[in-house]
Amino acid sequence: MSQKRLFLLDAYALIFRGYYALIKNPRINSKGQDTSAVMGFVNSLFDVIKREQPDHLAVAFDKEGSKDRVEMFPDYKANRDETPEAIRIAVPIIQQILKAMHIPIIERAGIEADDLIGTIAKQAEKEGYKTYMVTPDKDYAQLVSENIFMYRPARMGNGIEIWGIPEVQKKFEVERPDQVIDYLGMMGDAVDNIPGLPGVGDKTAKKFIAQFGSMENLLANTDQLKGKMKEKVEANAELGLLSKKLATIIIDCDVTFNEHDYELSEPDTDKVQEIFEELEFRRLTDQFIKIFSGEAGASTQVSGTATAKKQAKEAGAGQFSLFGDTAAPTTEIETYSSRKTIENTPHFYQSVAPGMAINLFVKNLLKQTQVCFDTETTGLNPLTAELVGIAFSWESGKGFYIPFPEDRQEAQKLIEILRPFFESEDIVKIGQNLKYDIKVLHKYDIQVHGQLFDTMLAHYLINPDMRHNMDVLSEAYLNYTPVSITDLIGKKGKNQRSFRSVPVEKQTEYAVEDADITFQLKEHFAPELEEAKTLSLFNDIEIPLLRVLASMEIEGINLDEEFLNSLSQELDNDIKLLEESIYKKAGEEFNIASPKQLGIVLFEKLKLVDKPKKTKTGQYSTAEDVLSYLAKDHDIIQNILEYRGLSKLKSTYVDALPTQVDPTTKHVHTDYMQTVAATGRLSSNNPNLQNIPIRTERGRQVRKAFIPHNEEYNLLAADYSQIELRIIAALSEETTMIDAFKNGEDIHASTAAKVFNVPLEEVTREQRSNAKTVNFGIIYGVSAFGLSNQTDLSRSEAKELIDTYYKTYPKLRNYMSEQVDFARENGYVQTVLGRRRYLKDINSRNAVVRGAAERNAVNAPIQGSAADIIKIAMINIYNKLSQGNFKTKMLLQVHDELVFDVYKPELEEIQTLIKTEMESAYTLSVPLDVDLGLGDNWLEAH
Template identity: 50%
Template sequence: MKKLFLFDAMALIYRAHFAFAKTPRISSKGINTSAVFGFANTILEVINKEKPDYLGVAFDTPKPTFRHIEYTPYKAQRQEQPEDITIAIPYVKRLVEAMDIPMLILDGYEADDVIGTIAKKAVRANPDIEVYMMTPDKDYGQLVEERIKMYKPAFMGKGVEVLGPKEVCQRWNIANVDQVIDMLGLMGDAVDNIPGIPGVGEKTAQKLIEQFGSLENLLDNTDQLKGKLQENLINFREQGILSKHLARIMLEVPIEYEEEKLKATPPNRALLEPLLEELEFRTLRKRILGEDEPVVAKVKASPKVDANQMDMFGSPAPSTATTPDTEEEEVSTTSYSNLSNTAHQYHLVQGENAIKSLISFLDRQDSFCFDTETTSLVAIEAALVGMSFSYRKGEAFYVPFPEDPAACQAQADLFKAIFAKESTIKIAQNIKYDMSVLRNYGIEIKGATYDTMLAHYLIEPEKRHGMDALALAYLSYEPMSIENLIGKKGAKQGNMREVELNLIKEYAAEDADITLQLKPFLDKQLTTNPKAVQLLHEVEMPLARVLSTIECEGVNLDVPFLQEMSKTLEADSKAVQEKIFATAGQEFNIASPKQLGEILFEKLKLDPKAKKTKTGQYMTGEEVLTKLEAEHEIASLILDFRELQKLKSTYVDALPALISPKTGRIHTSFMQAVTATGRLSSKDPNLQNIPIRTVRGREIRKAFIPRDENHLILSADYSQIELRIMAAFSKDESMLDAFNNGLDVHKATAAKVFHVPLEEVTSDMRRKAKTVNFGIIYGVSAFGLAAQLAISRTEAKEIIDQYFVEFPKVKTFMDQSIADARENGYVETVLGRRRYLRDILSANMNERGFAERNAINAPIQGSAADMIKVAMIQIQDFLERENLKSKMILTVHDELVFDAHKDEVDYLKTQINKIMCEAMDLGVAMETGIGVGENWLEAH
C-alpha cells in the first residue's frame, strides 16, 4: 500500500510556533525561526520515518471562504496572527518549494477542505493508496475511513497518533465518524467561533448523539427532553444546524487530484541550500542534504583486511575521541552523533583466509552481533550481498559475498559452525529476517539469541522499534540512511549489489556496531520488569525461530480454483449489476456515491431523512445500506456487488501474484512487534485477513491446500479462549463451572441472565448472551449492544445490568483492572506483558474511557496471545523432536494450521490438542476444535 501524506500547513505552523514559545530560536539577524524550524522537522520526520510515496502541503488563503460569507462571525474572534508567524509563512512556503513538495492552495477554501477533497479523490482513484492527513485539528476526524487516517504529530511527550475510524469513534465516544460533525454542531468550536447550542458541552453532546444518533434526529425529537436543555435545543435549532454546516469539511473543492505531481522527489538543492543558510539551520542541512555545514573531525581510516592483516581482529577497542588528521578542525554542531563525527573502526574482510580468521575471533566471544545485507526484503527470495559482525563497541567487520550462487554458497558454508555454536549468544535487530535469509543457505542459528527490536517491543510496545529510532533514543546517534545507498523507495530504487564496496561496508558495519551498543541499554530497562526478561528469552526469542520456520515452509495455493472463482465472481458481479440496474430502472455508476445517492434517495425515495453532505451528496456507506436492506432489495444488491468486487480484487486475483517463483508457495511475513496486545499480525500477504464471516468469503479458504497428495490440511483452533481467560482472571464460579463442566457457556449465560432453565434457552436468548459475553471483554456499552442486537438501549442496559448481577466477580475484575491501571499506569498479562495506559487519568472523558476499556481487554487479549505463542513453541519443538513429516504452516489469531502427513494425522490431533490445552495452566479448562480436510475451509 502506497502512502500519501497531506499536511495542514497553518495548523502545523501554529503548533511549532507555540512549542518554542518559552525558548524561541532567534537567528543572528534577529528573526524568530521557531515556526519554520518546527515545521521543517515535522516534514522531515515523516519523510525519514514513514517513507511516503506522495506528498502535498495545503495552505489557507487570506480570501474569505463560503463559511465567512454565510456566517460573518466565523473565526472573527481570533486574535491577530502573531507577527512572528506572519514572517514565518513565506519562509515555510519557500521551504516547501525547495523540498519539491506540491503546495495545495485555492482561494475561497480552507486547507481542510482541500485536504478532504484530495484525500477522498485519492482513495477512489487508486485502490493501492493510503492517505494520512497530518494535523492536530480534531475536525479532520469526520474524514477518516479505512484508507484515510489522521496522523497527529507528537506533542508534549506524547508520541505520534494515527487515527482510523475505530480510534476516532473511541476518542469521541461515538458510533461512527459521521457523528463528529454532529458533536461539533452541538458543542460548537470556540477556536473557529462556531456557536453550537448554548449549555451543551462534550459530555452532554456525547449523550445526546448516543441517544438520538444525529443532530437532526435530536432536533426533531426535543419532546423527549426537558428543562433548560430542551429549551435551548428548540430556541437555537437553526444555530445548531448552521454550526454543523460550518463544521462540515467540503469534499467538492474544484481542485484536481494529480497523482504524478504529488510523487515524492528529492529536494531542489539550488533552492534549499541558500534558504537553510539564510535561516542558519545547520543541523537540518545535514539531515536533509547529507552534509555538515562545518568540517568535522576526521576518523581513523577503515582498512581492508586480508590474509596479511590478521591482527585487526584482535586490535584494541578504538578511542572514543576523534582524531584530527593534521590540524585542529571545527567540531560539528549536529545534534546527533553519526559516522562523520564518531570514531569507529569498520573493516572490510575479503578472502577465505581473512574470513576464517574473523570466524576464529567470533568463536572466542561469549556473544556477537550480526546483520545481513540482501537483495530483497522478502526473505525467501533474498540473496546474500554481505554480512557484518561486531563484538565490541566502535568496531565491526563487513564480509561481502560473491554474486555467483555457487561461490556465495561456498562462502556461506564457512559460517555454519559459528552460527550453530550453542554457547554463543547471537544478537541482531529483527533476527527473524536474518534467520530466514540464512536458511536459504542451509545455515541454522542455534543456541541463545537476542533481538533488540523484540526487547524494545516488551519495554515500550506502542513505540517504534526500528534500529534508527532506537539509536536516536538511546544513543543520540543517527545511523546512515539506506536511501543514501540505493535511493528512495520506488521503481527507481537501486540494489545493494550496485553500491560501492567501501560505502556498503560503512553502512552494514554500522548496523552491527550500533545494534550491539543498544543491548546494554535495553537490558537495563528490561530488568525493571523481571517478567519481561523471562518473556523475551522464553517466549519471544524462541517464537522468532518458530515463525521463521513457518514462513519458510509457506502455504500451497490452488491457482486453478482461484482462476475459476475469479470468473464466477466476475459473472456474479455482472448479474448483480444487471439486477441493480433493473431495480433502479436505469444504468448508472454503482461505484459513484453521487450517482448511487441520487438513485436511492431521489428516484427511489428510500429515506426522506437521508444524510447529505453540504454539497448535496448523499452518504451511501455500508452502515447506511445495511439499515436500508429491510426496506428495499436494491440495498442488499449493492452490498452484494461491493462484496463481490472486493473479494475478486483483494484476494482471488491478488493471491496468485504473490506466489514465490522459487518455491511455488505463498510466504507471508509474521510481525511480532506491531500490536500493543502481543498478538501477531502478518503482511505480504496479510493472511490474518482472509474473509470468514460471509459464505463467499469463506470459499477463498478452499484455495489453501496441502503441499502434495500425501498431506492434508489440519486446523486447530482455541475455543472461546478470551472468555475462558476472563473466567480465570475473575474467578467467577458460574463461568468456571460452565467451562470446567463442558457446558455451552453462551447457553449457560442466557439461562442466568434471562432466568430460565437451561433447556428452555431459545436460540435468540443464546445469541444475545453470546454477544454480551464477548462484548463485555471489549467494554461494550448499552448503545453498542443495542446496535449489535438491533434492540432498544433500554433492553440492552437491562441485559448488561443483569449480567453483572449474575456474574458479580466479572464486574469486580473489571473495576480492579481499571484501579490497577490508575495506580501503576499499566496492566499485565499472565506472563507479565505490559500495556501502558498513559491516558488512564486523563481529564478528557473519551481518552480516559478508551484507556479504561483497554485496562480490561489488554490483559485478556494479551494473555490469549501469550498462550498461543507458548503453544506454537512447544508444538514446533514436538514436531522436530519426533522428526515428523508434518509442518506448521500458518497462525491466524487463535488458530494454527498444518500440512499434516496422512500417516501422522491421528497422532497429531491428539498431541496438538494436548499441547494447546496445557500450554499455560490458568485454572480453567481449555478446549480446541481440530479439523482435517483437503483444504483450509474443509479443515476449519
C-alpha cells in the same frame, strides 16, 4: 577577555518541537506516562550545555498568553488547537527539573516568552553580552543584531543552525533584520492567527519589502500597485498595520536582566537524578552525570551531523585493526573511512578482504560472547534475495563487513567459513528483525544456533505502542540519525538499484553502522526488559517464537490456483447480478464504487434518510457502519454491502493469491509480524491470511483453495474453543461462568438461561444469539446502543439485558472495575504472562479518549493472554515435531487457530500431540478446550 555569552531558551517552542518530533514514536514509561515532551526539551537543554558550555543561561515560559495582543485583536491565536495533554502535564515537571538544576525560569502573567526573551536580549546586549535565542521559531529573526543570534535546533540528529544578520538577510530577503516584522505583518501567520494582507504570501511579501522597505511605505504608495492587489491592499490597510503590531516582539517588558541571576551554577544532582529516575530517563541520567562531572566537553557531538561525517571522511580511519592480538596484514584488510561521532566515540568500520584476513577475523569472532550481525541482500523478500554482505559488531563504535560474491558457489564457500559462528551455541546472536536474517541464511543451508537477542522484539515489549524500526530507535535512544538506504539505492520504483551495485566502501559504511547501532540498542534494551519485568516473556516466548515463525514462513502452504480461477469467474457473475439489481432499484446506472455518486443516489434521489451523515468534506457518508445501520430496512443497501464484500474478496484474495505463489516452492509464504499489535497478537502480511472472511459463504470458499502438500498429507485445523471467554471467567474468578465451562455446558446457552431466567433446555435460538453477542461484546465494552445495532433488540431492551448480565455475573463487573483502577494507578495492564499494555490516556480529561483507554484496560489482558497462550502452544508443538523428526509441519496461525500439514501415517499420534500441547499450554481455573478438524483443504478442516 572573551565576550560573555547568554543563552535564552524559549520553553514552549522547544517542548512542542520535542513532543512532535516523537509523535510517531512517543516515549511511554512503565507507568504509561508519555514523557516525549519532557525528554525532547531536556535533550535540547543538554545539547546546548554540552555544545556551548554557556556561562549564563535562562528559560522563558509563556503564561496566560499575551494580554496586549489579545486586547488589540481578540482572535489572536484563537484558531490554535488545544495544547496536548502530555505537554500540559510536562510543563510543571520541566520546571521542577530546571529548579533542581538551578536554571532561572523567566515567566510573567500575560506576557509571551518571545517578548521576555526580546527584552532581556536587548538589555544584555547593552551590557556587552553576546546573546543566543534558542528556538526554532522564525519570528525571532527580527531581534537579530551584531550581538544577538538565533540558535535554531534542527531536526533530531542533524545539529543546529545559527542565524546572524547575513543568515536573516538571505532567509527573508531583507536589508535589515527589523524588516522581518514587516514581512510577517504583510504575510500574516496562520499559526498565531495574524491576518496579514489578503492575497500576500511569502514571495509577494519579499517583493514588497524589496520595493517599499516597510509596511507603512507600502501603504503610502499603493498607487504603484495594480489591479486586484491594489484594491486588496488599500481595503485592508488597517489590518496590515494591526498585523505588523501583532508580529512585533516587545522589547520593553517588565523584566530586568541580572547577570548574577543567570549564571549557570552547580545543580542539585540528587534531586535531578531523583526526577529522572521517576521518569525512567536512564540515558539522560547518564548524560547528566557526564555533563556536570566534566566528562563531556564543548566539542561533544551527540548527533552525526553532515559536518561530522565530512570531517570523518577527510580524517580517514587509519590502519586500525580489530583482529585481536595477532594483527592482520593491512594489505589484506580494506579499511574505509567511516569514522563518525556518537557521544564522542570514534567509529572504525572495516571491510574484510578474502584470504588470510577472513580466517583471522573468524578466529577472533569465535572468541566473542555476543555479536551483532546484519545481512545485506539484493531485495526485501528473504526467500528470493541473495546475500550481498554481512556486517558484524561486538563493541560500540567498531565493526566489520564481509562482502559476498555474486557467484552462488563462491558465496556458499564464503558462508561455510562463517558457519562455525552461526552454529555456535555459546555466542549470543544480536540483530534487528532476526527472522529476516534467519530466513536468508536458510537458503545457504545455515542454521542460527545459540541464544538470540532481537532489538525489534525487545523494544516491542518495552514500548508496544511505538514504532520499532532501527532508524526510529536510533534517533529516540541514541540521538543519532543513520544513513538511509534510499541514499544508496534510490527510492522505490523502477530506478531503484540493487545494493550489490553500491561501491563496497559505501556498503561497509551503511551495513556496519546498522550492526553497530543495533549492538548499542541491545545494551540499552537489556536492562529495560528486566526493569519492566518482561525479560522472561522475551526469552521464553517471543524469541523462541521467532524461530517457529521463520520455519512456518519458509514452509508456506500449497494453493489450488485452478479452484481460485473458477471461483473468480463465479464472483464475476455474482457481482454482475448485484450491479443489475442495484441499478434497477436506483432507477439509473452509476459508479457503485464511487462514494460521491453512491451518496447522491441514496440520499438525494432515493431520500432513504431525512438527515444523512456527511463527511468532513461535505459529501454524504457511505461508510460501512452507516450503511450497515440502514441495511435491514433497505434492500438496495443490502445489495450494495454484498457487492462491496464480493468485490473486495475477489480483488484482495481470489485474484491476488495466485500472484503471490513462490515460483520455486509453488507455495504461498505469508510473513508473520510479532511487533504490530500492541496486545501481543500476531499479524499476517503479504498475503494477510488472518482476514479472510469466514462469516459469508463466498468468504469461506476462499479457504477451500488452501490444500495439503500432496496426496500423502491432510490439513488439520486446531482451534481453541471460546478461549477469551474462558480467560475472562478465570481472571475474574466468576464462579458461575467457571462452573459452566467445567461442566462442559454451551456457555452462550448457559448465559441465556441465566439472564432470561429460563431453563437451559428452553433457551431459544434468538436468546442464545443475543447472549453470545453480549458475552463477546462485554470484553470490548459494548454499550446498549452497540448491542441494539448488532441484534434485533431495542436500545432499552439492550440496556436491560446488559444490566441483567452484570447482575448474573457480579464478579465479572468487579474485575473490569479493578482493571481500570489498576491502569489508572500504574499506567498499564498486563496479561497472565506479564505482557504489558501501556495506557497513556487512562487519566485523560477527555471522556471519549479516556473511555477508549478504559475499554482497552479490560480487553488487552484478555486478548493478550489468549495470544500468549497460543504462542506457548506453538513453541511446544514445534519443539515436539522437531525432536520427534515428524514429517508433519505447522503452517498457519490465525488468531485462536493453528493449521498443520499432517503426514497421513502420523495422523493419530499428531492429533493427540497437538490437542495435548494446546490444552496444557497454560493452566487456568477453567479448562482449555481445543476442537480438531481434518480435510483435503482448509475449509473442510475448519
